[in-house]
Amino acid sequence: MSLSRLHSCFVSIFLLFASHVLMMNALVCRPDQIQALMQFKNEFESNGCNRSEYLNGVRCDNATGAVTKLQLPSGCFTGILKPNSSLFGFNHLRYLNLSHNNFTSSSLPSEFSNLNKLEVLSLSFNGFIGQVPSSISNLIHLTHLNISHNEFTGSFPLVRNLTKLSFLDLSFNKFSGAIPSDILFTMPFLTHLDLKKNSFTGTIKVPNSPSSSRLVFLSLGQNQFKGQILKPISKLIDLNHLDVSSVNTTYPIDLNIFSPLKSLLVLYVSRNSLLPSSLNSSDISLHLESLVMRGCGITEFPTIIKTLQNLQYIDLSSNKIKGKVPEWLWKLPRLFQVNLVNNFFTGLEGSSEVFVNSSVQLLDIAYNSMAGEFPIPPTNIIYLSAWNNSFTGKIPLQICNRSSLVVFDLSYNKFTGPIPQCLSKLPIVNLRKNNLEGSIPDEFYSGALTQTLDVGFNRLTGKLPRSLRNCSFLRFLSVDNNKIEDTFPFWLKALPNLQVFTLRSNRFFGQLSPPDQAPLAFPELRILELSDNRFTGNLSPSYFVNWKSSLFKTDEDGRMYMGDYKHAYFGYEDTMDLQYKGLFMEQGKVLTSYSTIDFSGNKLEGQIPESIGLLKALIALNLSNNAFTGHIPLSLANVTELESLDLSRNQLSGTIPRELGRLSFLSYVSVAHNQLKGEIPQGPQFSGQAESSFEGNAGLCGLPLPKSCFAPPTEQPKEEDEEEEEGVLNWKAVVIGYGPGLLFGLVMSHVIATYKLKWYFTQVNPFKLFIFLTMIHALTCRPDQIQALMKFKNEFESPGCDRSDYLNGVQCDNATGAVTKLQLPSGCFTGILKHNSSLFELRHLRYLNLSHSNFTSSSLPSEFSNLNRLEVLSLASSSFTGQVPSSFKVPNSSSPSSRLVYLSLGENQFEGNILKPISNLINLEYLELSSLNISYPIDLNIFSSLKALMILHISKNRLLPLTSDSDIPLSLESLVLSGCGIIEFPNMLKTLKNLHHIDISNNRIKGKVPEWLWKFPRLSIVNLVNNSFTGLEGSSEVLLNSSVQLLDIAYNSITGDFPTPPLNIVYLSAWNNSFTGNIPLQICNRSSLTVLDLSYNNFTGPIPQCLSNLKIVNLRKNNLEGSIPDEFYTGSLTQTLDVGFNRLTGKLPRSLLNCSFLKFLSVDNNRIEDTFPFWLKALPNLKVF
Template sequence: MSHPCLHLRLISVLLLCCILFASHVLMITALACRPDQIRALMQFKNEFESNGCNRSDYLNGVQCDNSTGAVTKLQLPSGCFTGVLKTNSSLFGFKHLRYLNISHNNFTSSSLPSEFNSLKRLEVLSLSSNGFIGQVPSSFSNLIHLTHLNLSHNELTGSFPLVKNLTKLSFLDLSYNQFSGTIPFDLLLTMPFLSHLDLKKNSLTGTFEVPNSSSYSRLVYLSLGQNQFEGKILEPISNFINLKHLDVSSLNTSYPIDLSIFSPLKSLLVLHLSRNRLLPASLNSSDIPLSLESLVMPRCDITEFPNILKTLQNLQHLDISSNMIKGKIPEWLWKLPHLSLVNLVNNSFTGFEGSSDVLLNSSVQLLDFAYNSMTGEFPLPPPNIIYLSAWNNSFTGTIPLQVCDRSSLTVLDLSYNKLTGPIPQCLSNLKIVNLRKNSLEGSIPDEFYSGAFTQTLDVGYNQLTGKLPRSLLNCSFLRFLSVDNNMIEDTFPFWLKDLPNLQVFTLRSNRFFGHLSPPDQGPLSFPELRILELSDNNFTGRLSQTFFVNWKASAIKVDEDGRIYMGDYKHAYYVYEDTMDLQYKGLFMEQGKVLTSYNTIDFSGNKLEGQIPESIGLLKALIALNLSNNAFTGHIPLSLANVTELESLDLSRNQLSGTIPRELGSLSFLAYISVAHNNLMGEIPQGPQFSGQAETSFEGNAGLCGLPLQGSCFAPPTQQPEEDDEEEEEVLNWKAVVIGYGPGLLSGLVIAHVIASYRPKWYLKIVGLDKPKEVKPVRFFASLDSRWDSYDNHVERESDT
């Protein structure tokens, strides 16, 4: 007989257990750990800044022995700790540790303590991506139970670490450090279980000899790329007959590589040869492991399409980008039965052999032939295509309607071509759409359905008319919207404020009109907006004083996964980076990659009037502000001194009055300022931010005086002094100028040096950009087996095994 009350009580208990489990997962770990071990763990956590992790995240990576209660496993969450790992750290008190992974934290300026020697039971030790410096202590050779050692992506120096006693080691990763000297293969031969050896991107030199020894039969992964080896080092590798993954990229050898060297490696699946010189004859041979599934050969000075590919019936991934291959892509390539990823970027291909449906029977899913010289009509896309990029070619005709039949298609980039006709109606199905710089006509399709996946939509530099489609409101994932340089005629889309993820919005050079302040004269509320480009339209009226109050740019935001550039950061198959035309420091840069930290406002070239809102001072992370060529009146806001990250300020060609606030001299990053052609008066503030500017930055203000303008701010004397007195006064005046100007010049040089020292990468990314035909591609996909570096050599670090 059933008992409803008993059932109800059981259900209640189960619900309570579920709630407790969900909110206190760490309790399971804590039950197995002795109280003194929990206290020691919390003491270790308190040795560092640990704002990036809470107690639950931290203890979730802990395991203790069920019988002794001692900690046996510790795995820190990524980005959890910041600080110096000291020799007296409580970490070295966990004598029973068998698994320790503290990778992807920030132990900057920490050397590797020799006290790791005290953790004698360790089997797995992963210290990658921590900023460790200096040499590896010799005491590491006493960790005789290690099977897995990962020291990659640090700044470790010295000769190859001593590993002669680590006979149980199966995984050794020393990549992306500064190790030098030769590889002691005589020591490595004492590790009969070693199967994974990664020495990529160090400063290793010399040659090595490997005897024909059965003790090396276990090695299946070998990466030697980007070192400084000498002589013929590839021949000995043929003894590693069980290799499945081999990376010998950027070997720096003086002789061309003959691909037949690898023919004994019958089990080889992945071969990386990038940045080497290949023997041309070997590219047409059949003497290569037929088992290959991934072949990576960018920047190898290849001039003809490699016929050797015909024999690779198992080939899945092919990268021959950034070579000098001319002519048409052969039709037989698309008949390889397992081909799924093809990168042909940055060659001199002129088209495809065969008809426009040559790709219809291909198994390719990711295809990138950007930055070539392709002409004619665009081919019909493969049936299972996911990623299709052909930017910077010369394709003509219309976009094939078949792109709408490809349900798997996620990324479509046909920018910088000569395509005509309308935009297809199926944009909602795509995550990234880039049709920039074509000759497309009509209006943007108003067909975005509820739940649309669209994340990036760039249709700039076409001949589009009409209005912005109101169905964009259905694109809750939309982060990047660019419709610049078209003929769209509409009012400002205040309704887009409901998009929760919109970060970049540019309407530059269209026919937008009307007021920019919301109808209620309140703040312009976009929850995540970082870039707003509205220049060269017909916007009118005044900006309310609270206009910038709710802008997200008021807080500096680091992208959640550490990416430098905006775009699709989470896809396992490819890297896509959003680009736009940047106006910065008075310069125009085409096709610039957008930094995640790039917060800018450009309202120039409109008919805005009234005072510049003081609320502009709330935008702490703003780096560029352009309000030029409007009709703003009143004073330059004193609140601009609070925009501490500001690097470029253009207020020229308005009707501003008053003086230039001296407080702007506190903006240590301000490198460009223009207030030309206003009604300003008084002395130009002296200091490195102003004295280094061109005279044109201040011209057109009748009341302004002082450097860098010609003339002095001081009225001439009323009496004519004696000749001797005049000479003496002139000397004194020059002394005054030198005394006043000298420290400013010195400060300017010092600050310039500091900026160059501490922001060189940022400066290169923003200022060192050029036009599309003069830069290398910045958008292409990564392989599944080994993630390919993007053009700027930004390294995406592999997860620990």
């Protein structure tokens, strides 16, 4: 057969296949149309979508077979859209949506005019540049035109002929010049017009005839209009939504200007100067339901609000309003949400019952100067926040009758008297830093809802209430800095969810080890803070073994899924004080993902347990000011995330283990005032420390001490080596003794990026099983089990791994010799998994990971039901097809569903309704279903039955619209919805009060990030990268009191000043936005901040003086001025400094010599005038300059 005939045959077969795909939607496309579609696809890189995803967005005319609709999946194409593209041959197109693709550096071809039947054209978020061609005006049938979020320049596009337009969105471009008011406001069908975030100038003219425009939605903010632009707008009498925030008029806005807009329901005028008189007497629409006047410099309470009887939401936050909140506000009949945060209010008018009958359910009056007694809360209140005021008197007992109340925060006030008896009815209670007295009520009934209880910094006495053991939901308990006198509460070990527990600075006494010297058995504990009490005794060798919350869940290559972090958080807006990196810090109202242990300031003695090395992701360890003896545990070298280690003021002896020098994150070490000897380990982790960190040890020598060791260190005596090895083996024996199948380690959420944020995960498996004929390892498998394992291996081609690779993933029960764990190496097996596979003979398996194997064309055998002890099952990316077997459908004693807590099925080719049987796995805590390639959108309500679910990953799937009434498990802690085509912020997140981690990156979400997101009490990691966000709702302090520590809002279109960062931020990335103004100086007070990336924005002003406190600093491509601060102190942590493409002057700072960790330095494209810095040769790690 000739090559040409072969090619022709191939094309025919392919077209036949593609036709079949399209016919499945009951739509028939002509072969020439299918061929053109494939040709169009081949013009671009299309790694972002497969063929079926592409064709899913195609519709053809039933009669003619011509393509009439083309909607590309988000992120499908990358490349340049050329004038000769096959796209312009689809002359019958009526609907074209190319949004959210990457046509970077493409101008808009004039050939779009060929598509003259178009009714809908959406080209947003595509990276188009240049001017919009005039030929666009030939598309006379257009009703919907969206070219927002590109880089278009030039004047307003020609739309004169587009008389059928109802929707026009040009927002977030770089258009300039005047807008054609005479055309826009006379278009007969135009109802939606969005022009915000451009550079339009000139005036706005609206015809006098009120009937000439049908506009109901208008947004004009962030342009450069001149003159009286608001007066013409007032003629648009059909408007119901008007946003003129940040219009930057040169005159204060008179709200009376909006009086003709009788249909107006929503009015945003934030960040404008308002005419004071119009705030007290204004004839604005009485139909208003939402009025947002945030950050307008208002000094008196606006009395115009009194007339707005339909008002549901009022936001006056971040103004300068003084005096008392008027009594009439609470009488508005439909008022639901009130935000008065960050003003100068001194109180509330009226009696103590001023808002008892108010309809308000969400009330935030925090950060004011309110004094006096607290009024009786509204009857239906859900959220009540009044922290950081000066309220006095007793806490009103009526909160005990507020059955809807969820969040109750009166912290940082001056309340006195006892704590109310009804705390167990409330999920979130924060009474921190008041003057409360008496004991904590012993009234926590069985099934109490309490999740967070913070009563720290009061005057409480007595004992810890024993009824706390009934609080099975309790996650955060802080009673620090009181006068409580009690023994250590071992009885709290029954709490399954307790993560943060702090007893600091009380009068606790007695032993810390359980009476039977067993491990400390708090199953979910992450942060244990016991400093400055009177604890005595020693810690048992197995003390840290049973920190079961630390179990790792891994994929095949060892990366950590962000959702696998079982973080230690602080409850709703709690304060956590840490002795960290040698400093005492009050971290403020934050949640934190730090994993910390602080036993300092007690009278503990004996050896530090080697089992401390099991806590792989511990961030800070403080055992100072005790009486510990013996060696520094060698196992500390396994604590790879450790940043702060304080063992000072004990009686430790021996040498400092050289292996500690491998702890790459270790930035603070203190072993001062012990009995240590020998050479201090060399390397940046130790040489950069202060001399005081090693003082008080007469036998220590080497840098940074002035005492030289004179000679290279000698080998330890043989007896000491043997003793050390014996200690390590004993430690292993202790661990092995705690049951077969136990996974070890501590997974915490502190993640430090190596520049751009990456989340790594390392499976902890310290005792890998090597089974050879000699059975040399301490763990043994029965011969029949070894035979079954080898038989299973021989069922497949396994060029990707040899026998040792295979057996490394095997673990057996010590007592029975049965295989309990099997984890295949990535890419190990190729072949079909058959029903009679030897795998199903391994009936004692509890952990099975077959991910990233190649079981091509294998259906999922029903014999998985034989493995009825399975708790962990991972089959992701293994080329499985077909249905999920019926054995998963009904939980019973003979199906794996009865025990499964972890299930990963993503990136396979399953068919049918696979989610329904999964929804019956009611014990699931982790569910990963990314990239399922199913043909229907996922309804998140399908997971409503999974009440124990904590982690849900469903990225790269289509979802049904996410409504606020979605019934998803309230237990969720991690939710990953990356790349799901979401276009509106998911309001259903509001109900997920336990959420630690949210990822909605790579979607198409527009507008502002809602203010309520930052109030989540446990939120630590937020990933909003690559959306269309234009800003963050709220004041400049909207993030200040958030618990978030890792925040990535890069690659959006956010403008304006950058908000004040969260108090305990660790990673902050906002590159590729349009922020302006100065870099907030508050970053200098963020002692946890490690990574700061504000590159590719429009920041101005000087660089802050505190750069040397940060490891990674990227300020590239801004408009910063002045010189680089000469403030890099000795031991500076800076590793990366990029300030290229700014307007910097002066000289290179000589204090850069102190940056011994510096690896990357870029100051290119500035105006720095200096000689070549030969002096930088002293930097040992500099790689890029």
